[in-house]
Amino acid sequence: MPTRPALPDSAQVRRAFDRAAPTYERSAWVAREVELRMADKLQYLKVAPKRVLDAGSGAGSAHGLLRARYPVADIVELDLSLAMLRRARSQRRLGERLSALRRGPARHWVCADFARVPLRNGAVDMVWSNLALAWSPEPLATLGELHRVLAPGGALMFSFLGFTTLNIYSEVGLITLVGLVSKNGILIVQFANELQERGRDKLAAVIEASETRLRPILMTTAATVVGHFPLVLAKGPGAGARNSIGIMLVSGMIIGTVFTLFVVPSIYMLVARKHVADTADESLGTADREPVEVGA
Numbered sequence: 001m002p003t004r005p006a007l008p009d010s011a012q013v014r015r016a017f018d019r020a021a022p023t024y025e026r027s028a029w030v031a032r033e034v035e036l037r038m039a040d041k042l043q044y045l046k047v048a049p050k051r052v053l054d055a056g057s058g059a060g061s062a063h064g065l066l067r068a069r070y071p072v073a074d075i076v077e078l079d080l081s082l083a084m085l086r087r088a089r090s091q092r093r094l095g096e097r098l099s100a101l102r103r104g105p106a107r108h109w110v111c112a113d114f115a116r117v118p119l120r121n122g123a124v125d126m127v128w129s130n131l132a133l134a135w136s137p138e139p140l141a142t143l144g145e146l147h148r149v150l151a152p153g154g155a156l157m158f159s160f161l162g163f164t165t166l167n168i169y170s171e172v173g174l175i176t177l178v179g180l181v182s183k184n185g186i187l188i189v190q191f192a193n194e195l196q197e198r199g200r201d202k203l204a205a206v207i208e209a210s211e212t213r214l215r216p217i218l219m220t221t222a223a224t225v226v227g228h229f230p231l232v233l234a235k236g237p238g239a240g241a242r243n244s245i246g247i248m249l250v251s252g253m254i255i256g257t258v259f260t261l262f263v264v265p266s267i268y269m270l271v272a273r274k275h276v277a278d279t280a281d282e283s284l285g286t287a288d289r290e291p292v293e294v295g296a
Contacts, residue, residue, distance in 0.1 A: 009137060010080065010113055010137055013080060013081075013135050013137075014080050014081055014082075017058070017079075017080065017081035017083070017084055018081050018082070018083040018084070021059065021081060021083035021084050021086075021087050022087070024058060024059050024084070024087070025059055025061065028058070028061070030131075031058070031061070031130055031131050032061060034130055034131060034159050035061060035062050035065065035130050036065075037159075038128075038130060038157060038159055039062075039065040039069070041157070042069050042157075044237070045126075045155050045157070047125060047126060047153070047154065047155045048070070048125075049070055049073050049124070049125030049126040049154070049155070050072075050073055050074065050125055051073060051074045051075075051076065051123065051124045051125055051126075052066055052070060052073050052074070052075050052076065052124060052125070052126045052127075052128060053076045053078060053117075053119070053123075053124040053126070053127045053128065053146075053149065054066065054075060054076065054077045054078065054128050054129070055078050055114060055117075055127055055128070055129040055132055055133070055146065055158075056078070056079060056080075056114070056129050056130065056131070056132020056133070056135070057077035057078060057079050057084070057085070057088065057109075058079060058081075058084050058088070058132075059084050059087045059088045059091070060077055060085075060087075060088030060089075060091065062128065062130060063075060063077065063088070063107065066128065067105075070126075071105065072105055073105060073125075073126075074105055074106040074107070074108070075105070075106075075107050075108070076108045076110060076119070076124065077107070077108065077109050077110065078110045078111075078112060078114070078117065079109075079110075079111060080111070080112070080113055080114070080135075081111075082111045085109040085110075085111055088109065089109055092107075113136075114132070114133070114136045114138075114142040114145065114146075115136060115137075115138040115141035115142045115145055116141075116145065117145045117146070117148075117149050119149045120149070121148055121149065122149070122150070122151040122152065123149050123151070124149055124150060124151065124154065125150075125151050125153075125154045125155070126150075126154055126155045126156075126157070127146050127149070127150055127154070127155070127156045127157065127158070128157050128158075129146075129157070129158040129159070130158070130159050131159055132158075133158055169240075169241040169242075169244040169245050170244040170245065170247070170248045172245060173244065173245040173246075173247075173248030173249045173252070174248055174252070176249060177248060177249055177252040177253065177256065180220065180224060180253060180256070181252070181253070181256035181257075181259075181260060183220070184213075184217045184220060184221075184256070184257065184260040185260050185264045187209075187213040187216060187217060188206070188209045188210055188213050188217075188260065188264055188265065188268070189209075189264070189268060189272070191208075191209040191212060191213060192205045192206045192208075192209035192268060192272070193205075193272075193275045194275075195208055195209060196274060196275035196276070197275050197276065202268075202269060202272065202274060203269065206265045206268050206269060206272075207265070209265075210261065210265050214261070217257060217260060217261065218257070221253055221254070221257040224249060224250075224253045225249075225250050225253055225254060228245070228246045228249040228250050229246065229250055230246070231243065231245055231246025231247075231249075231250075232246040232247055232250055233246075234246070
């Protein structure tokens with residue numbers, strides 16, 4: 001029987017991040033890059049939160065970005081690793097310590113599991129989470145908890161390891177991709193069937209069909225990839241929609257072309273039936289075309 005994929009264990013995750021806390025900033029360059037990209041998207045959120053929850057705050061690297069964007073908001077940093085929170089607290093700057101003495105915007109540290117957030121309902125106006133939700137062993141409970149503590153009209157902003165999501169724009173690209181890739185496969189299969197009817201055996205027919213149709217297939221692939229690659233590099237407002245379509249078409253067309261050239265001929269050899277020309281119809285057509293002698 002198929003086994004379900006193992007989910008992270010909270011105790012193991014806590015121990016791993018406790019050990020990594022002293023040197024985490026030096027090795028977390030991927031998280032830092034994603035964090036900067038998330039910060040660029042904050043300008044599109046039309047909210048002015050009074051309290052922000054940083055779920056999976058780690059060593060507090062996102063605090064500076066969040067404070068710069070929301071200077072009067074209280075920031076609650078939530079993490080499963082106590083060592084990470086202690087490191088974040090020890091790295092506070094002098095200005096931040098003085099601000100706390102003047103009763104300025106507060107910064108809190110909470111050590112808890114994502115699935116059991118010790119905050120009241122609607123306690124925060126925004127939830128920020130950078131590459132942290134995947135570490136939760138209870139993803140549904142985690143999302144339910146974040147929904148519970150998020151106030152009505154609040155914002156949830158999180159990241160994941162991947163290029164894009166399966167949204168309406170990528171689905172449009174997927175529909176286009178299905179037509180393009182299937183057309184390439186039809187080019188090979190249809191021509192291979194015609195060659196069999198001309199007397200070729202199945203192997204020789206599919207090899208010749210693949211060689212003959214190679215150029216139009218590559219031309220279609222090149223035109224699609226080159227034409228849509230600028231969408232992958234798009235920046236600014238609306239870039240997410242263009243990125244989704246571009247990534248879907250460019251990556252899908254490359255993968256689909258490889259499958260068309262190598263997998264389709266193999267499948268053809270396994271499942272395609274033999275095509276033989278109908279000799280009866282041909283002889284009948286020849287007889288119809290022969291001149292008929294008419295007696296005087």
